[in-house]
Amino acid sequence: MDAGVLAQYAFNGLMLGVIYAMVAVGFTLFFGVLDVIQFGHGDVVMAGAFVGLATYLGLGALGIAVPAFAVIVVACAAGFTMALAGAFIARYLVLPLRTAPAFNTLLVTLMLGSVLRELVRLFYPNGSNPQPFPRLLPAAAINLGNFTLRLDSTILLVTGLVTIFVVNLIVRRTRLGLAIRAVAQDSETARVVGIDFERVVLVTFAIGSALAGIAGIVYGLYYNEVNFDIGLLLGVIGFSAAVVGGLGSIYGAILGGFLFAALQTIGSVALPVSSAYNNVFAFAIVIMLITWKPTGLIAEPASERV
C-alpha cells in the first residue's frame, strides 16, 4: 500500500471525523448545561439533511439553480430549522423531565429520534429509500499519484472545522457563552446572579442543533445521498465520541470525533478480516475506552459522572 492510498484513507477519515465532531459537540453542549443526553441528536442531523434537500428541491421549483447560492440557502435553512427544533425539544421534552430520573430523559429522547426517523420514512415522498443529494460544490480535483484531493471535500472539511470553531468562540468569548458556561458550572448560582436559566438552555439546544443541521448538509454533500436511517448510527457515534473525549468538554468532543473516525478507518484498512467489521471494531474499542477512563480522555475537572 503506497503513500497515496494511505493519504486517501487519512483524508476520508478526517472528513468522517469532522462530521462526528460536529455531532459530538452538540452532545457535549447539552450535557454541559443540563446534564442530559439528547439521544435523538443523530436524527436531528438526518432531519437537517432532509430539510436541506427539500429546500433545494423548492429552490429548483422556483427556478433558482446557481449552486453557490443554493448551497448557502440550503445550509441556512437546515441550520435555522434545526435550531428551532432544538429549542422546541428542550422546551417540551427535556426541561419538563429535569427532576425525573435520567433514564426517563434518555428514553424520551431515544423515542424522539425514532419518531423523527419514522416521520421522514413515512411522510417524505419515497422516504423509505435513499435519496440522492445534489452536488452543489465545484468538483475540481488534484491528482497526486493515488491520492485525489477533491475541492468539494476540502470545502466541506474546512466548513465543518470553521463551524465548530465558531461555536467554540461563542462559548468562550461572548456574554452568551459566559452565561452558558455559568449554567454548566452551577445552574443554581447562575440563576442567583440573574441569568435566565431557561433561555440559556433553549439557546444552547438551538446552537447545538443548528450545528447538527449543518452537519447533516455536510454529510449529504459528502456522500451525495441521505437515508432516513442514518441518524441512529450518527447519534450513537456522536455520543460515543463525546463520552470518550469527556462529556462537557468541547475539545474532548472534537478529539473523540476524530478518534472514532480513526478507529473506523483503521478497522477497515488494517484489520485482517473484512472491512465490514469496522464498526464492530470501533465500538468494541469504545467500550474498552469507556471502561478504562469512564470520565473520558479530557475529563471535566472535579466531575462526579461515574
Next chain:
Amino acid sequence: MRRVAATDRRARSVSASGLVAVVVGIAACGAWLWAFLATDRVWLVAALLVVAAIAFVLVPRVDAVGAYRDAFARHRRVAVALSALAVLGVGVALYDQPYPLLMLCTVLLFIVPCIGLTIQTGYAGIVNFAGAAFFGTGAYTAAVLASRHVPHLAGIVAGGVVAALVGSLLILPMLRTRGYYAALVTIAFGILFSTFLEVNNALGGPQGLKLPGIDLVGWKFNRDVAVGGERASFYVNYVVLSLALALAAFVFARRVERSWVGLAFDAVRLDETAAAAFGIDIARAKILAFTLGNFLCGIAGAVYSMMQGFIAPNNFTFGESLILVSIVILGGLGNPLGLVPAALVIVVVPQKLQFIQEYRFLLYGVLVILVVLFRPEGLLPRRAREYFAGTLR
C-alpha cells in the same frame, strides 16, 4: 377470646368473597383475551380496546378495589395459578386458529425478556438497551446447537447460559460506569451485535439461519395435536411451553423481589452510597441482576427462534431492543404484572389493526414519550412490597 373468634370468622368470610372476586376477575380477563385474540374484525378490536380502557380507568376508582387488591394479595398463589389456567384455556379455545395462537406465544415470549429487563432496570437500576442482542444470542445459540443435533432442551438452556456469558463481557464496563455512560455501553453493544451478525458469514449473514421445530424428548412441537378426532394447531404446544416459561419467569421475579436479594437490588438502585454503607456488595448485586436478566432474555430468544423456524439479524436490532424497553416502561417499571397488558398493546394491537402496522414504530415512539411525560409510572405502577397481605393501605 370471643372477639378473636369473631374477627377470625369475618376474615374467613372476607377471604371467601375475595376468592370469588379473584375468580371472576381472572375469568373476565381471560374472556377478554380470548375475544381479542380470536377476532379479526377491526370494529370488534376497537370495541374491546375501549372496554379495556374504560375498565382500566374505572376499576381503580371503585371503593371495593382496596378489598379486591387485598383479595389478590391474600390469594396470590391461587390467583397466579388461575391466571395461568385462564391463558391455557384461551390457548385451548383457539386450538384451530394458528395465527391467534402464534400471537399468544409471541406475547408470552416477549414477556420473558421484559421480566429480565425488569430485574435489571426496574429492580437494580441497570439500564440495558441491548435486550434484543441477548435475546438474539439465545436464538443464534439454539440455532447453531440444533444444527449440530444437540438435544433441544439443552440448546434452549444453553441459549440462556450463553446470553449470560456474553453479557459478562459487559460486566466490567457496567460496573465502571453509571447512568448515561452505562446506557452507552449497552447501546454500543447492541449495535455491535447486529452489525456483527450482518457481516458474519458463519452465522448465515443477512440471510439468517433456519431452525427445526422443538423436539423435547420425543414431544414433537411442530406436529398438529389430534385429540378425539379434532385436530389442534401445533402452536398449542408452543403455547404450553411459552406459558410455562413466562409463568416460571414471573414467579421467579416475584420471589427475587420479595427476597433480601430484591431488597438489595432496590437499595442499589435508589442510592448506591447508602446501599454500600449498609454493607450491600454493589458489584455483586449488579452482576447478579444483569446476569439473571440476560439469562431470561437468552432462554426466551432460544424458544422464540425455534418457534419461528427462522432467524435473521434484523430480528435483533437496536429497534427491537427499544420495543422491549417500551413494553417495560409502558407496563410500569418494576412491575412484572404490568408487562402483560403492555406486551398485548405493543405486540398484538399492530397485528390486529393492520392499517396502523406501517405506522407502528411511530406510534410506539409517541406512546412512550407521552407515557414518560404524563404517566411515568406506567399502566400498572409498581407498589411497595407487602410482606403480609393487607398491611399496606
